[in-house]
Amino acid sequence: MNSANFERKRMEAVLHRHGFRFQKKYGQNFLTDPAVLADIVEASGMTKDDFVLEIGPGMGTLTAQLAEAAGGVLAVEIDTKLIPILEEQLADRMNVELMQGDVMKLPLAEILEERAKGRPVRVVANLPYYITTPILMKLLEENIPYTSITVMVQKEVAERMTAGPGSKIYGALSLAVQYYTEPQIHFLLEPRAFFPPPKVESAVITLTRHGTPPVSVRDEKLLFALIRASFNQRRKTLANALANGAGLSLSKEEIAQKIVEQGHPATVRGEALSLEEFARLADGLVNENCR
Numbered sequence: 001m002n003s004a005n006f007e008r009k010r011m012e013a014v015l016h017r018h019g020f021r022f023q024k025k026y027g028q029n030f031l032t033d034p035a036v037l038a039d040i041v042e043a044s045g046m047t048k049d050d051f052v053l054e055i056g057p058g059m060g061t062l063t064a065q066l067a068e069a070a071g072g073v074l075a076v077e078i079d080t081k082l083i084p085i086l087e088e089q090l091a092d093r094m095n096v097e098l099m100q101g102d103v104m105k106l107p108l109a110e111i112l113e114e115r116a117k118g119r120p121v122r123v124v125a126n127l128p129y130y131i132t133t134p135i136l137m138k139l140l141e142e143n144i145p146y147t148s149i150t151v152m153v154q155k156e157v158a159e160r161m162t163a164g165p166g167s168k169i170y171g172a173l174s175l176a177v178q179y180y181t182e183p184q185i186h187f188l189l190e191p192r193a194f195f196p197p198p199k200v201e202s203a204v205i206t207l208t209r210h211g212t213p214p215v216s217v218r219d220e221k222l223l224f225a226l227i228r229a230s231f232n233q234r235r236k237t238l239a240n241a242l243a244n245g246a247g248l249s250l251s252k253e254e255i256a257q258k259i260v261e262q263g264h265p266a267t268v269r270g271e272a273l274s275l276e277e278f279a280r281l282a283d284g285l286v287n288e289n290c291r
């Protein structure tokens with residue numbers, strides 16, 4: 001029996017002993033192959049000087065490897081049924097703190113400030129796929145003091161994060177990820193690497209925080225309001241989408257004029273604009289919008 005099969009049998013036995021039932025609603029697909037777990041830790045660039053936030057430790061297989069590589073680990077798990085299993089599996093890991101809760105509802109910036117004590121924070125997770133984008137947006141937008149985020153996500157989501165203008169999968173997530181970080185896809189993984197297997201292929205991606213964003217913009221909030229409005233109605237022209245949804249106090253004609261002044265055709269769609277072009281448009285609209 002190879003090490004992946006051996007580990008899977010061991011995990012099944014532990015889960016069975018605890019009478020655990022997988023909860024689909026929590027996106028529970030556990031990783032069983034120790035070599036894959038080691039590859040994720042290596043991709044994260046973790047050292048003993050780092051502190052880790054792990055989202056969704058499951059039964060703690062990745063957590064154990066993170067505890068070996070990092071100075072300290074905070075693992076946040078929503079499923080109360082997994083807490084006794086995690087406590088048992090991680091009993092000898094003195095540098096791991098378990099927290100039961102919904103990561104979307106926790107004040108992560110505050111919690112990490114307190115736990116990390118000035119050490120660089122790396123987020124590492126095999127994310128629950130039902131809630132990947134909201135978790136990533138929370139990490140990116142809430143002033144959380146991370147240096148990098150290394151996550152297992154659905155392959156298509158990883159591709160959206162790295163997509164550029166003109167592509168069908170380019171959108172608000174691509175722009176937010178690329179504004180705050182440098183994304184790099186490390187490797188892909190087939191469903192059979194998980195237990196139970198998900199219906200989709202997966203990818204491991206690292207988002208490394210930029211020292212300063214690659215574009216400057218006068219009003220970041222307006223930039224992201226424009227981006228959101230453009231992609232909420234992505235089949236509409238940019239002028240129509242912004243007139244309907246960006247919270248701008250400008251008429252469609254005034255917005256269209258600004259778009260043309262920036263060198264775009266009046267009928268351009270948001271999906272054609274680069275991050276730099278969205279930033280210039282936001283700067284062009286910022287004064288007008290305040291009038």
Ligand code: SAM
Nearest residue numbers: 026029030031056057058077078102103126128
């Ligand atoms: N890390 C484990 C592994 O790799 O085997 C489990 C990964 S599994 C894909 C996702 C985990 O996230 C599950 O343990 C699930 O219960 C947990 N989870 C789901 N939603 C969550 C939330 N909102 N907050 C915290 N944990 C969550």
